[in-house]
Amino acid sequence: MNVATEYAAQLRGAWLRLGREVILRGVTLDIPAGEGVALLGENGAGKTTLLRLLASSLRLTRGEGRVYGFDLRDGRAVRDFVHLMPVEGGTYPDLTAAENLDFALKMHRLSGDTASALRRVGLEHAAERRVRFLSAGMRKRLNLARLSLLARPLTLVDEPFANLDAAGRDLALDVLAEVTAQGRTLIVAAHEPELAAWVTRRALRLQAGTLTEQP
Numbered sequence: 001m002n003v004a005t006e007y008a009a010q011l012r013g014a015w016l017r018l019g020r021e022v023i024l025r026g027v028t029l030d031i032p033a034g035e036g037v038a039l040l041g042e043n044g045a046g047k048t049t050l051l052r053l054l055a056s057s058l059r060l061t062r063g064e065g066r067v068y069g070f071d072l073r074d075g076r077a078v079r080d081f082v083h084l085m086p087v088e089g090g091t092y093p094d095l096t097a098a099e100n101l102d103f104a105l106k107m108h109r110l111s112g113d114t115a116s117a118l119r120r121v122g123l124e125h126a127a128e129r130r131v132r133f134l135s136a137g138m139r140k141r142l143n144l145a146r147l148s149l150l151a152r153p154l155t156l157v158d159e160p161f162a163n164l165d166a167a168g169r170d171l172a173l174d175v176l177a178e179v180t181a182q183g184r185t186l187i188v189a190a191h192e193p194e195l196a197a198w199v200t201r202r203a204l205r206l207q208a209g210t211l212t213e214q215p
């Protein structure tokens with residue numbers, strides 16, 4: 001896959017309306033390839049929505065956007081470059097933890113060591129347990145294992161620290177640091193700017209439909 005493009009994500013005059021709400025009001029954004037960015041903002045500001053837009057799961061109302069040079073409207077091309085770790089979900093509740101990781105690799109035609117991915121996130125003892133019987137923090141850990149196996153050139157992570165204990169937050173930082181160390185672009189939506197700052201150099205705040213750089 002050719003990822004020589006200078007920018008991982010770009011928006012130009014981006015407007016996004018969801019129902020009655022306007023989430024983006026003419027946003028322009030350039031995220032260079034390989035950069036780590038924290039996406040901050042209050043509950044309901046639109047962080048998840050912006051991540052979904054960059055994953056080509058939502059359409060812009062007006063304006064344009066690109067991921068690694070591909071128009072966001074070209075969902076098939078964009079999705080090849082993107083992995084989105086959702087705030088919750090993303091796994092199949094009736095499959096076990098191990099089956100979920102095996103299935104994810106198969107779907108993406110990738111190979112990987114699911115047993116060691118589960119060990120890394122402290123879930124080796126729960127490998128055969130169905131996801132519906134995992135705690136919220138354990139499901140987050142499973143999603144981190146999934147991320148470590150599926151990370152793409154543009155890796156979007158929604159609230160990676162939520163529901164995690166102290167060791168789990170350290171683990172999340174470790175997984176995210178690895179993403180950037182591998183030269184991938186990382187956007188982390190979080191309510192913990194001080195934690196996100198460990199793995200990102202730039203912070204953007206989404207408020208009232210506008211993105212502003214944080215000092």
Ligand SMILES: Nc1ncnc2c1ncn2[C@@H]1O[C@H](COP(=O)(O)OP(=O)(O)OP(=O)(O)O)[C@@H](O)[C@H]1O
Binds near residue numbers: 018020023041
């Ligand atoms: N499918 C949808 N249809 C209509 N409105 C939606 C939809 N999804 C989200 N919204 C609205 O868009 C706004 C932004 O939601 P979003 O989940 O992106 O916020 P967020 O910044 O991620 O919030 P939080 O920090 O609480 O996770 C909210 O007001 C929400 O109600």
